[in-house]
Amino acid sequence: MTDGNFTIGGPSRRDILLLAGGVALASATGLPASAQEAAKKGGILKVAAPANPSSLDPATGGSGADHSLLWTIYDTLVEWDYETLKPKPGLAKWSYPDPKTMVLDIEKGVKFHDGTDLVAEAVKFNLERNRQDERSNIKADLTSVAAVDVTGPLQVTLRLKNPDTALPAILSDRAGMMASPANLKTLGADTNRKPVGAGPWKFVSWADNESVVVTRNDSYWRPGRPYLDGIEFAIIPESATALRSVTSGEKDMAFSLPARLKPVIDRSKQLRMIAAPTLYCVQLYFNYARAPLDNVKVRQAINFALDRDGFVKATMGGLGEAATMTLPSTHWAYDKSVSTLYPHDPDRARKLLAEAGFKDGIEITMGGYNDQDSVQRSEVLQAQLGQGGIRLKFTRGTIPEISAQFFATEKKFDALLSAWTGRPDPSMTYALGFDKGAYYNAGRECDPELSKLIQQSRESENLTERAAVFARIQRFVMENALSAPIAFQYELDALAQKAEGYKADLLGKPKFENMSLG
């Protein structure tokens, strides 16, 4: 429990079978897995992955589900602490000599998989490409960068347009994944399927909707790593099938499973379950630029009508955390004082509606998705808000379809039941979701005070100072009820007993770097 994860499981039937055959030497000691010797080297980990990657080029991809695959091939300039997402050095150490200058000192002796050196020139090439190439999807992450200068063989200096202390966290994500410039130059516009990075594993093959295979990088810069000789990802979008592939012993692990499969994992003795909080927040997006949600009282009424704990129980089998703001309680910038703003109070909701001029309740049009979990969520939501006098008129469709109708130019629906997948730095979450003109701010309007606070949150390098600014942002967003966060989803993983060393992370995008096969 100390690491924020809890693990459930017992001796597996397979272990016993293996014992009978005299094969399972490691588990023959009878000790639990954690008490055995340090991680064993070798072996191929077989993993069921939930989605086909959109691209294996970090700059051109677009799906949050890509990261788990990308992280095997690419190391990032900055990394984070698994439990709190506090940034820490990766391929580089960073410093801010002044608020508008960021210096990156690159680790010595790192090589890309093609044998070329990961030096200052390569980092500059990657950052310039990420912020300027027409195919780059992450230009918006690096808008604060004015210039990238090579100031030493292993030193890069970023000149900033404005202070931006979100950059360390940004460089722990796609923008900080270093790809071989030599390879990118050869490939031209055809970079999606032939990745060369400097990560623990090298790319072998990718067959759409079928598999991604990576193999050990023998010249990896971290001594003794990685433990695994390789990873074979089988792409299995149907989560129940993915879990079956682990139950049957064909795969060693399935990740990012929906909470409804928890009872199935519990029943299976040969599986270990890992469940841990993530930034993934099920929430209601509001279009507050127009009636009726331009009225703060209506938005507050919705927040009071929500029974968040009930929602976690009903839709997540208890595997979740009630969300009172856009950050979960374990995050470094979480502010406890905001969490008490909206207790479950349907009467208060009705009163607020009456004050807003809706004595007989109000009807709200809402977009939602048509997959099994989303439909269930929408039904629970409908029941809860109904008690507060808020009647929901749902339109359901596929995720891209409904999201585009709400966020893009059509501006259908007053609200959207969706989720925020989280970002490495909280300032990105607020900038992308609430700032003026932001895509995930359907109404595109923003109070200048909030805009200023978002900017301010990127000015200090000190995390305590930044946390104080985020506390003000969270209070502003929640007091004005600019959204209705409902619940944080847990990362739910099923592992075979022999798959060891895995730890879930708060970003909810699993890394396999510490894993080994016992």
Place this chain on the structure above:
Amino acid sequence: MLRSSKGHVIVRRLIQAVPVIVLATFIVFALLKLVPGDIAVTLAGDNASDARVAEIRHLYGLDRPFLVQYGAWLWKVLHGDLSTSLLSSEAVLTSIARCFPHTLLIVVLAMVMALAVGIPLGVAAASREGSWLDDAIMTVASLGVAVPNFWLGMLLVALFALDLNWLPATGAVPLGESVGGALSHAILPACALAAGGVAEVTRQLRSSLVEILSSQQVRTLHAKGLSPSAILWRHGLKNVSVNLLTVISLLFNRLLAATVVVEAVFAIPGMGSLIVNAAIHRDFPVVQGVVFAMVLIVVALNLVTDILYNVLDPRIA
């Protein structure tokens, strides 16, 4: 005579196939464009601004007029290029070449099972019409039609893969890699798929056979002193062969479509998974490519059926 009429059938069918292919791909293309949702939004990624989405649309030529986009696709196809996936950049032909064998294997296996079980059952039921055996077979056949194949699939997995550990629960192995592996992976999905087929073959065969067996011709054969089994196997089955062929070709087409669900249950990276994933994201080059391939397959299949009709019964020209 036979030869020239056969040639005639082939040529006529091939000519007919061209407008079918164009029409099918055009309608699918139009549907993809008409329904809401935009691949540019998916391509632009998680953080996309309106401007970025517009930029993507331009970059991938998605802002061109509808007919121009379709024309461009068709033009490429005429030059033997099925283009590449907008999402993942994999060549559509590569995807199809990899996925189709998986689908074909389970469809063919299901077909073989449906015939291997359905024909004896149908014959048994017809030759003892009205008996308890007939009733029992027909009840089982009705169940076979009624049971959803994804549900049957999950039951099969629970029993044969998870409990007994006899067969793999998920995935597929190419035949070229390992014949045993490919078959062991294909057996359960093929069983799930075959259940409906068994029922259909049984019922169709029984009703045609019952009709034949009660005909004047069969009475004459009885009068001639032929044994009942000779009548059944030599004359009865020969007469229902045309009907059976119709059932087989319809069944084959239906099984090709039914694999979509079974592939999802068994995590088989076949044509079904390919087109579903592409359709959800409006990845139209892939959808178009799969539709194109499927239409070709169905047209070819119908052509073969027509030729076989001609062989089995020369009166059908």
